[in-house]
Amino acid sequence: MKKSLLLNFVFFFLISFSIVKAQEISLDPVTITSSIIEKRTSETGRNIAVIKGETFSNLPVNSIDELLRYVPGVEIQSRGPMGSQSDIVLRGGTFQQVLVILDGMRLNDPNTGHFNSYIPISPSEIERIEVLKGASSAIYGSEAVGGVIHVITKSFAARLNKNREENVNKHSLSGGISSGSYGLLNVNAGAYLQTNRLAVSGGIQSNNASGAPQRGTKGYFHNNTASVSAQYQLTDRLKLAVRSSFDKRDFSAQNFYTVFASDTANEQVKTSWNQLKISYNMGKSAFSLDAGYKHVSDQYLYNRKSTRNESISELLQGLALWQYQISEQTSLVTGLNYQNRSISSNDRGIHAIHQLAPFMTLSQRFGEYFSTSMSMRVDWRQNIGTEAVPQINLSYKRNNWQLRGSAGKTIRDADFTERFNNYGKALVTGGNVGNPNLKAEKSFSYEAGADWFVGHGFKISGTYFQRLQNNVIDYVSTPYGAMPRQENLSPTGTFGLAKNISDVNTQGVEADIQFSKTFDKDSHLWLMGGITWLSSSGKDLEPSFYISSHAKVLSNFSAIYRYHNWSMSINGLYKVRSPREASALQTHISKNYFLMNAKAEYAVIARKLSLFGQIDNTFDTKYSDLLGAQMPGAWFMGGIKINFEKR
Numbered sequence: 001m002k003k004s005l006l007l008n009f010v011f012f013f014l015i016s017f018s019i020v021k022a023q024e025i026s027l028d029p030v031t032i033t034s035s036i037i038e039k040r041t042s043e044t045g046r047n048i049a050v051i052k053g054e055t056f057s058n059l060p061v062n063s064i065d066e067l068l069r070y071v072p073g074v075e076i077q078s079r080g081p082m083g084s085q086s087d088i089v090l091r092g093g094t095f096q097q098v099l100v101i102l103d104g105m106r107l108n109d110p111n112t113g114h115f116n117s118y119i120p121i122s123p124s125e126i127e128r129i130e131v132l133k134g135a136s137s138a139i140y141g142s143e144a145v146g147g148v149i150h151v152i153t154k155s156f157a158a159r160l161n162k163n164r165e166e167n168v169n170k171h172s173l174s175g176g177i178s179s180g181s182y183g184l185l186n187v188n189a190g191a192y193l194q195t196n197r198l199a200v201s202g203g204i205q206s207n208n209a210s211g212a213p214q215r216g217t218k219g220y221f222h223n224n225t226a227s228v229s230a231q232y233q234l235t236d237r238l239k240l241a242v243r244s245s246f247d248k249r250d251f252s253a254q255n256f257y258t259v260f261a262s263d264t265a266n267e268q269v270k271t272s273w274n275q276l277k278i279s280y281n282m283g284k285s286a287f288s289l290d291a292g293y294k295h296v297s298d299q300y301l302y303n304r305k306s307t308r309n310e311s312i313s314e315l316l317q318g319l320a321l322w323q324y325q326i327s328e329q330t331s332l333v334t335g336l337n338y339q340n341r342s343i344s345s346n347d348r349g350i351h352a353i354h355q356l357a358p359f360m361t362l363s364q365r366f367g368e369y370f371s372t373s374m375s376m377r378v379d380w381r382q383n384i385g386t387e388a389v390p391q392i393n394l395s396y397k398r399n400n401w402q403l404r405g406s407a408g409k410t411i412r413d414a415d416f417t418e419r420f421n422n423y424g425k426a427l428v429t430g431g432n433v434g435n436p437n438l439k440a441e442k443s444f445s446y447e448a449g450a451d452w453f454v455g456h457g458f459k460i461s462g463t464y465f466q467r468l469q470n471n472v473i474d475y476v477s478t479p480y481g482a483m484p485r486q487e488n489l490s491p492t493g494t495f496g497l498a499k500n501i502s503d504v505n506t507q508g509v510e511a512d513i514q515f516s517k518t519f520d521k522d523s524h525l526w527l528m529g530g531i532t533w534l535s536s537s538g539k540d541l542e543p544s545f546y547i548s549s550h551a552k553v554l555s556n557f558s559a560i561y562r563y564h565n566w567s568m569s570i571n572g573l574y575k576v577r578s579p580r581e582a583s584a585l586q587t588h589i590s591k592n593y594f595l596m597n598a599k600a601e602y603a604v605i606a607r608k609l610s611l612f613g614q615i616d617n618t619f620d621t622k623y624s625d626l627l628g629a630q631m632p633g634a635w636f637m638g639g640i641k642i643n644f645e646k647r
Helices: 002-019 065-071 416-420
Strands: 046-054 074-081 085-089 099-100 126-131 146-153 170-180 182-195 196-209 221-233 238-252 266-281 287-299 310-323 331-343 349-366 370-381 383-399 401-412 431-433 441-454 460-481 493-521 523-537 553-563 568-574 580-582 586-591 594-605 611-614 637-647
Touching: 046 493, 065 085, 065 126, 085 099, 085 221, 170 611, 182 637, 331 416, 349 416
Parallel strands: 099 146, 431 493
Antiparallel strands: 046 126, 074 085, 126 146, 170 182, 170 637, 182 196, 196 221, 221 238, 238 266, 266 287, 287 310, 310 331, 331 349, 349 370, 370 383, 383 401, 401 441, 441 460, 460 493, 493 523, 523 553, 553 568, 568 594, 580 586, 594 611, 611 637
């Protein structure tokens, strides 16, 4: 039944493409993620997906991680719904091998990669999200192995100029409220103002539910985010941008990290984020200085009889950038990145690591069609060592075709959980245990791809990629007798020990499509989809946990159709992965599943007031992305949206 539904949807895709002639949309948008300076995606040599911020309110999604879940090539391994917790995976890596960036500043948490999807920004503030697939450590350093998720916000992206001949006065106000099954109550609101010299944005999001029934508890969540930011043009050359945000997640975490029947956990994660950016433009050159500070408080209670784990992690960072346009064909970017990552925990102890990295990118165009960029970063990490990380990107675009290629080195250091998890407890009877002797991961990645621009509104992309990895870090099931440290371990326990797996070879193929068609002023169709086939092989691979959990086949899609006052949207995915079982919970991970969400909206007042109904998990699929963390079945909701805008 479900396979038949998937085939019908694919058939609908093909028919849609064959019967319409596309109208012009931006399938070659400007991006900054691959080289930090603005380029057309066709000049980067990379496979980059760009999602407009407005897509969030038009699709059946409730949080940023759910929006990313349906971007082609992005695998979101969710433990809970609507922002409770999700791991981000790109190209078959682990969840720690994806770097998340907000307006140029890295967000990856020093404590654990499980927190990387907690992006401290309200959806109303998002201008666009750029998803760069593949190696990017030569620009961004550690963790940018499988790719980069870069969130760019409206105020930081605004183009200001106090000397404009025409006065600029843009402002908008949007909001929505919905309720539904399991005591659901969601609120999303935001505002934006821009004048010649000032851009200000802010917003809130609140997702709440008593939750679907679980074993001995309910899958409740109270996930709240509030953010505000501004950019101000001080002089013709000097700009200042600031941001402050707060994010709190309080949720049932039953079997998020273990497969034990005694696990009835809950968790609260509080994040504060502050950022400052100073930019100075000097004609052919530009200088910017960024500073960011992230503070995360995590409280985790395994069950009522256990002691609560309490951890505070901090990330202090600075980024100095100098850009110089040497000629129309040549540009140079050089910079220096500093990080101080620290943790204070009753479970993992007190630790800190300093990191300093100079880097440089040289971009060159040869004639009208060929462009290249070469990058080099030298990363110094306290107590770990120094590593040179090179990369080269190539692009050839002529008429409706683009050929591209990339090759580069990547690195990743173990986080504090991988090094010290369960070190501070008096007695550990089972679960994952850290290893302070872990070596840094190293890998070499390369890819080759092509893009075909069919007219102005249809783009087809194909990419082959391979990543050769050494010392990959993952948890491996290990009996007590084989544990290197046994001081606080129960002799009867079985543990997951963080280890360096010797070699892993990951390779795959991606195929993506983007499509848009405007039939008339009252009718429009937008589609985005893709499929990824990949495999990982290597010594000691099978017993590991996270590497072997990635999808072997992943297809995800989104579609929006508007007709007069009506809007219909769907998104979904089909996933094939290795099946697993947990006998203690009498549960398993199926070999495959198909998931789809649907939303219908009617504009009572055009562009100002609308009503909507939504069904998440439309076909009531029973599934888990990670063993033990059961996801909800069909979830019904409905609500109202308002939007007031002046340009």
